[in-house]
Amino acid sequence: MVFVVVLLLASLTTPVVAAPNALWFDDSTVVVADGAFRDQHGREVVLRGFNVSGTAKLAEHRGLPFASAADARSSAVAMRRMTGANAVRFLVTWAWVEPEPRRIDHAYLDRVTEQVRAFTDQGIRVYVDFHQDLYSRYLFNRDSWYTGDGAPEWVVRAGDYPKESCGICVHWGQNMKNNNAVTAAVHDFWHNRELTTSAGPIRVRDEFLHQAGEAMRHLKSALPADAFRLVLGVNPLNEPYAGRYDRGQDGVTWERDLLMPFYRQFRQRMDEAGWADKPAFVEPLVFWNQNVDFFAEPGGFAAVPTLGDRFVFNSHFYDGKAQSGLLKPGKAGDGEYTADFARIRDRAAALGTAGIVSEFGHPVAGFTSDKNPTVLKAMYQALDSRLPGARWWADAAGSGPVLSGSQWHWDVNYGRHRELMNDNPDKVRTEGDAMNDEHFSAVRVDDGGNHVLTVEGRVVDRLFPRAVAGRTAAFTYEDRARDGGTVLSWNRIPESMPAVRALVGTGQFGVLVWRGNGVAAPTELHLPSSFPPASTTVVSDLATVTGPPDHTGAEPVAVAPEPGASGVHRLLLFTRDSGPHFALVANGASTASAAAARAELAAWVVATFR
Incomplete structure (x- = not known):
């Protein structure tokens, strides 16, 4: 099983989502502002x-x-x-x-x-x-x-x-x-x-x-x-x-x-x-x-x-x-x-x-x-x-x-x-x-x-935050790249988070932490080819869903195609406030332990990002 964890430092409120059918394609001039590359939404x-x-x-x-x-x-x-x-x-x-x-x-x-x-x-x-x-x-x-x-x-x-x-x-x-x-x-x-x-x-x-x-x-x-x-x-x-x-x-x-x-x-x-x-x-x-x-x-x-x-x-x-x-x-x-x-x-x-x-x-x-x-x-x-x-x-x-x-x-x-x-x-x-x-x-x-x-394909086709609606506080991605017959696992989830460890298992995972900037545009992550949308599970304050739906405008968590070649996807996470948010995203995971993993992650976020 392959997994990704995305943490969005969060309040547990229902976000306001974007207008219907917004695709948020990268069609604007990117500028430098406030020490980062930013698009027209300030992401x-x-x-x-x-x-x-x-x-x-x-x-x-x-x-x-x-x-x-x-x-x-x-x-x-x-x-x-x-x-x-x-x-x-x-x-x-x-x-x-x-x-x-x-x-x-x-x-x-x-x-x-x-x-x-x-x-x-x-x-x-x-x-x-x-x-x-x-x-x-x-x-x-x-x-x-x-x-x-x-x-x-x-x-x-x-x-x-x-x-x-x-x-x-x-x-x-x-x-x-x-x-x-x-x-x-x-x-x-x-x-x-x-x-x-x-x-x-x-x-x-x-x-x-x-x-x-x-x-x-x-x-x-x-x-x-x-x-x-x-x-x-x-x-x-x-x-x-x-x-x-x-x-x-x-x-x-x-x-x-x-x-x-x-x-x-x-x-x-x-x-x-x-x-x-x-x-x-x-x-x-x-x-x-x-x-x-x-x-x-x-x-x-x-x-x-x-x-x-x-x-x-x-x-x-x-x-x-x-x-x-x-x-x-x-x-x-x-x-x-x-x-x-x-x-x-x-x-x-x-x-x-x-x-x-x-x-x-x-x-x-x-x-x-x-x-x-x-x-x-x-x-x-x-x-x-x-x-x-x-x-x-x-x-x-x-x-x-x-x-x-x-x-x-x-x-x-x-x-x-x-x-x-x-x-x-x-x-x-x-x-x-x-x-x-x-x-x-x-x-x-x-x-x-x-x-x-x-x-190694797992090294270059990676989960990464291609657009963050706010300011990134932390990110990591464990790609489980292979060196010959050896799987390289450098990021190990602490034993104090057993539910998260059980959910991730030996799969790939990533963690993103950010604080929102109040815009309607979503935070976007590139989904590697090892994360087909149909087997992606999202457990968060935004929604809990296996196989996030295609974005139509009513979903707080969705997927959308990336511009260009077919079959390339991004995960969209909508939050329209200036507060913190969190979510767990896993590929092929059962949602049976989602509540326990969510509680562990929420406690970790509060303790780490005071």
Whole structure:
């Protein structure tokens, strides 16, 4: 039996429900307000999904994530059905936007628009990422061990950089600090070096801002209004770093003096291009939140007093120790990353805005891939709560807000690429991601043309609060993910709650605690495919029902389809007051012990959330 517990800190009054036939589809602009993503009803919105990268970092399909719009559409449908994703980070690249100085490739941007629409047509929100890795593929020689993406060839040619070499580097990321060509080019970008080009003198950072503004203007005009409403905003630049510091400079002062002024200039370009109501998803120094000491540097906008509602604090996190296989030989465990992700929450709160983890993940193949189920489980656990499962019930009042996140990554071309590495026909890359020997895609397409997950399905198709009518006090989800033949159970219900333990048994369960904000719109939770509505039982102050009915407007507890692909569902819980609420939701459970479980949960809520 599979179970979910949803606690809604509650008074036992009958709520006022919404108007008949309201479907509450996600069709409005999401903004940042009061430290969270919010919709037009004032509900907290949690964004979960993937980086849509695929071949966007490669030349194989000319910088597009998919070979065609049809591939993008089938991929968007598969992502919705297999994971319940409601948002993606969509990669675009300067080299393809502006292949020659002052010439914007609008045909490329038309194809980008088509592929973005494949996701908005499924009701999946999109935020655009101007991506770069190691500044540019054109810095690397044809026989190099590594490659990059980002700046166009004409920028690199005008820069006249030294021959690249990383020396003895065991990971491509070491080029950021060790490769003289990379560090020189990046330093020039931040100092806005003037380049001599066929179009005349051009300052490199100014030109990046110009092409980004033109790209945003194109997308705004090419997307229908209903699709553009589902565009969340823009990530101005992936994984920023200094290249090399000026005398007396460190990560904190570099962020303050160079990175934040760039973001403010980018924010102005967004406003001018018609994106004024959408936030900029700004990243701190890439080395800020590293768990490998020799990479870590101070940062995280420590010298920036505030960001505010027009920006989102946007961080990445990877377990470099686990990927090394040497620094952390074992697998991830309960609470492995709660401190790392709590740091992201705390910085977002201190900066007066919402936080998101726009990249996280672990290899699905290779010599450390055996860690994948535990690492991904621990990362999603840390997105859900500040607490490990062993402490959640005792300390749930400190669980904190639920973080939004985009897993790296979703590549339907995984293992089927044909990328000429650095344009070298003698170095054709077909395996994995075809980028620096990486293997991160959560999906592949099999020989029959079917989308197949490469990761544990219980980890990525999760219960999560996609919209909360009020303020979340605590959330956890025990996915019971499998690591080979072992079921990973990190959150254990206390022995002091025997009825709840009996009801849940060995099934999946989740707990949500929130206080209402008095709106008619419901709290919504994505129901994973392991929770078919017909076998879902809800026991709460709102109603007790097995197989919640389809929402028509008269039910306090109901189910409704998610936008897009058929067969994907969300649970709707209606409360129209500003008080606390609770409910127990279980899949396939008998209601015989519901009264005892409800009493235990009510007592726990009162004792924990005074």
